[in-house]
Amino acid sequence: MPIKEAVRPGGRSARVQEAVHQAVRELQAVKSRDELTVPQVAEHAGVTPSTIYRRWGNLAELVADVSVERMRPDDDPVDTGTLAGDLQAWGEQYLEEMTSVPGQRALNDVMASADNGRRERCCRYSESLMATLRERALSRGEAAVPSLDRLVDGVVAPMTYRLLYDRESATAANLRRWIARALAVEDVD
Amino acid sequence: MPIKEAVRPGGRSARVQEAVHQAVRELQAVKSRDELTVPQVAEHAGVTPSTIYRRWGNLAELVADVSVERMRPDDDPVDTGTLAGDLQAWGEQYLEEMTSVPGQRALNDVMASADNGRRERCCRYSESLMATLRERALSRGEAAVPSLDRLVDGVVAPMTYRLLYDRESATAANLRRWIARALAVEDVD
């Protein structure tokens, strides 16, 4: 067995997982979603198909697992000085990412997972980011900072909705409107 | 004719489609999602597997097709006399439907479809319903009727978001809040 590279960390499981994830990423760059098969991924990863089946169950779960990684925000959100600015900056980047071809595929793959937990995890990312921006605004002493729920309902939800069902409307201009509305507090609770 | 989404209206096709849909519904009542297989559905419907594969491609698309039907609102929305009331009445019923076990499965099945068109169609239902309620409010002469977009962003999007990612929050109480906010017009556009 030719070893591709020095395998330092973790156990064998970790190595296999990484090899398989890597194989999926590489193959996805070349093949369309429904040309991808488990045996193919297995071979490319230097692994037996049964390993993949036992560990992930099926292709849908595997690609979902890979895509959920891809969606984790890697760097800290930029600080523009105001909550509105921070939201807009983050949102625009997120929209751009998710309307791209690979972004859309990742979104689809995650949504196709039978495992609700996986989907939820993916969206916790956005929520915890909202919480971060909100804390930041509070510590800056901004007035009228909306509740977390209001940010989620007012900004994340419409964004997600449009990304999933109406890509045309997932634009920076609309984002600006969602943010403006969410920040117009005068609460009705 | 590049894309064929419409099945031949009258004849054998329609009969086969109905038989297959029916078979899926009956089997789904008894078996969990991943016990369901194409050959099984085919037999139960008195049809050859290849027919199903050629027509729907795979099991995921088939069950999505069935579920999307299930989600079409069957009866006209009740008229409570006010837009707020109509929204609340419709929303509560919708939430109840979609948080039920079969409702959640239908939702999952639709989301798992690789065919974006199918997902979109499913959400057009809610949008056109919003349009209906809105027209009704206008013809009643209600003041401050929000735009369609605002209704979608303010009510449908949060509802959908919570149904998909945070079932606990998909409650009638929250619905009331979403509606109240959406109706507090003072627009910022």
Added chain:
DNA sequence: CTCATAAAGCAAATATTTTGCGTTTGTGTT
């Protein structure tokens, strides 16, 4: 270092999906 355990490999057994080809059945035309 040895042992127990969990995960992976291997290969045979199943199950599924795909495909070529002949037949049936609506649809539109004369």
Added chain:
DNA sequence: AACACAAACGCAAAATATTTGCTTTATGAG
């Protein structure tokens, strides 16, 4: 009403994918 045409289906063989029982190997604990 009869005809031609094409879409959709059935059938069955071939190709793939998935499952499963058993063996082997790595890892971590004692």
